[in-house]
Amino acid sequence: MRKSYGVRGPFGRGWPLENAQDRDLVLITGGLGCAPLVSVIHYALNRRQLYKRLVIMQGVKHSNDLIWRQQYQQWAERADIQILLAADETGAHWPWAKGYVTNLIAQAQFDSDNCIALLCGPEVMMQTAAKQLLQRQVPEQQIWLSMERNMKCAVGHCGHCQYGAHFVCKQGPVFNYPEIKQLLSQAGF
Numbered sequence: 001m002r003k004s005y006g007v008r009g010p011f012g013r014g015w016p017l018e019n020a021q022d023r024d025l026v027l028i029t030g031g032l033g034c035a036p037l038v039s040v041i042h043y044a045l046n047r048r049q050l051y052k053r054l055v056i057m058q059g060v061k062h063s064n065d066l067i068w069r070q071q072y073q074q075w076a077e078r079a080d081i082q083i084l085l086a087a088d089e090t091g092a093h094w095p096w097a098k099g100y101v102t103n104l105i106a107q108a109q110f111d112s113d114n115c116i117a118l119l120c121g122p123e124v125m126m127q128t129a130a131k132q133l134l135q136r137q138v139p140e141q142q143i144w145l146s147m148e149r150n151m152k153c154a155v156g157h158c159g160h161c162q163y164g165a166h167f168v169c170k171q172g173p174v175f176n177y178p179e180i181k182q183l184l185s186q187a188g189f
Contacts, residue, residue, distance in 0.1 A: 011154045013174050015040055015118055016144060023142075024053040024110040028129045030101055030121025031065070034058050036146055037120050038068065041075070048080065053115075055082045055108045059101025059125065063087040063094040082109055101125065105132040112137040118174075120146040127184045130177055143177035145184075 017040065025044055027037050044051050056075065060066050066085065076083040084104040085096035097104060102125060117133050119126040126145045133143055149161040149168040161168035164183045166175070 011169050012172050015174055020116040021050045024115035025051045026055045026110050026115050026117040028057045028119045030059045030125040033121030037118060053110050055110050057084045057101050057104050059086045061088050063090045084108060102128045102132055115142060117143045140177045145175055145177060146173050147175055
C-alpha cells in the first residue's frame with residue numbers, strides 16, 4: 001500500500017544571500033537562532049569565493065546549550081572565518097567568552113560599509129544587536145532579522161502570524177531592519 005503526503009512551502013521571504021555576494025557576511029544568533037542560519041553557513045562555505053569575510057557569532061544561555069559544538073570548533077580552525085561564541089553561564093572547558101553575544105559585536109572584524117548582517121534569535125537580542133551594528137555604521141538596509149511567529153495558514157488569511165501590518169508567513173520570516181524597526185521597540189509585538 002502506497003501512501004502519499006503533501007508538502008507545502010517554503011513560504012515567505014528567505015535570507016538575501018544574493019545581496020551578500022562580494023560583501024562580508026555577518027551572522028549573529030542567539031539560542032536556537034543558530035538553526036535557521038546553519039544552512040546559510042554551509043551555503044557560504046560551499047561558495048566561499050562569493051563572499052568576503054565570514055563572521056559567525058552565537059550566544060547561548062549556558063555553555064551546555066551550544067548545539068553543533070564540534071562544528072563551531074571546526075569552523076574556528078579555519079583562517080577564513082571568525083567565530084565568536086558567548087554563554088551567559090559557563091561550565092568547565094568553555095574556551096569562548098562569558099556574557100551576551102551582543103557584547104562580542106565590537107570584536108567582530110567586518111567592513112561596516114560592505115557587509116550584510118543576518119540576525120536570528122530572541123527579539124531582545126536582535127534589537128540590541130541591530131542597535132550595535134548601527135553604532136558601527138552598518139547601514140540599516142544591510143541588517144536582516146528573522147521574526148519567529150506561529151504560522152497556521154501560511155498564506156496570510158488567518159492573521160495568526162501578524163506582526164504589526166506584516167504577515168510573517170508572506171512577507172517574512174526574514175525582514176529588512178527598516179521594515180520593522182518601529183515594531184522592535186514596542187512591547188507586545
